[in-house]
Amino acid sequence: MTAIRPPGLEAFLRKPDPAIAAIMISGDEVEAVRELAQRVVVKVAGSSDDPFSVATLSEQDLASDPGRLADEVQSISMFGGAKAVWLKGAGEAFANAVTPLLEAGGRGNLIIAEAAALPKSSELRKLFETSPRALILPLYEAEDDETAATVQRILARDNIQIGDEALARFIELTGSSRALVKREAEKLALYALGSSRVSLADVEAVCGNDTGATADDLADSVFGGEVVVADRLFHDLLRGGRDPGQLLSAVQKHAFRLADFRLAAERGMQAEQVVKQSRPPVFFKRQPAVLAQLRAWSLADLVKAGNTLSTQVLAARQNADLAAAIASRCVLSLARKGQSLRLQR
Secondary structure, three states: OOEOOHHHHHHHHHOOOOOOOEEEEEEOOHHHHHHHHHHHHHHHHOOOOOOOOEEEEEHHHHHHOOOHHHHHHHOOOOOOOOOEEEEEOOOHHHHHHHHHHHHHOOOOOEEEEEEOOOOOOOHHHHHHHHOOOEEEEEEOOOOHHHHHHHHHHHHHOOOOEEOHHHHHHHHHHHOOOHHHHHHHHHHHHHHOOOOOEEOHHHHHHHOOOOOOOOHHHHHHHHHOOOHHHHHHHHHHHHHOOOOHHHHHHHHHHHHHHHHHHHHHHHOOOOHHHHHHOOOOOOOOOOHHHHHHHHHHOOHHHHHHHHHHHHHHHHHHHHOHHHHHHHHHHHHHHHHHHHHHHHHHO
């Protein structure tokens, strides 16, 4: 398998493997895919818009002229140095054009391709996952460590640091959308300009959506059994631009985190100790709600909820047009379960 994660791409850029002929970045977040592809192009060619060192192609270009890709791969930069072939909107035409290049061997200019999220059945995805001469980086929701690295990198441009508690709260407020994380980090850097360190108060003053609701608020309302609140928060976040699949993913992450807490408590730790010592930390204002959820939900119920959420997250990804309906139905179903468990307590 040649599927990698963002750290794997960074490692490749630090020490490129000459055997790799093509890199493809795919995902639902068009802006994040484009930004990452552009970073690779700049690293390879020294620029993203120099026509002498970057050949920019589209899926339509290859559909009308399949041999164009091979021509650009073998072309030489007018002023010497490395050249990049940047393919935007990769699809069937790109798959047909790149297959013989990957099979033939030999060296040439590196291909950097952008694609939408690809299902497992995609021939293009299979080609990149199985070819020893290709790398594929599928972008799913950003993990907490990636979000942390992004905000730290953006703040560091202005010599600003962020403490652990403020960083944990930033992650809670911004969720897993890379585009939102970047925008909020840049907004935070501007707000804190002139300071050497971002505080928790700074994060709470600047970050989050206009309604003040967060994905963590949604998760707490679901597992707290607050059916009406969960429904309202879900639609508030949706209107605020949050992706329904990512909201469901945030609730799923909370379910499995609660399961970890419950397991630690059943092994002898005090629930209060488990929550207070967790890493990343649970924001102190949320801790009473999380403890109440632990009292209501058994480990078996939490695991079952997490598995249900996993199934529905996948369904939302595979059916974009129905994602909001899928996520809403799942949120309400689990909130009703939470309500039932709370009343039984």
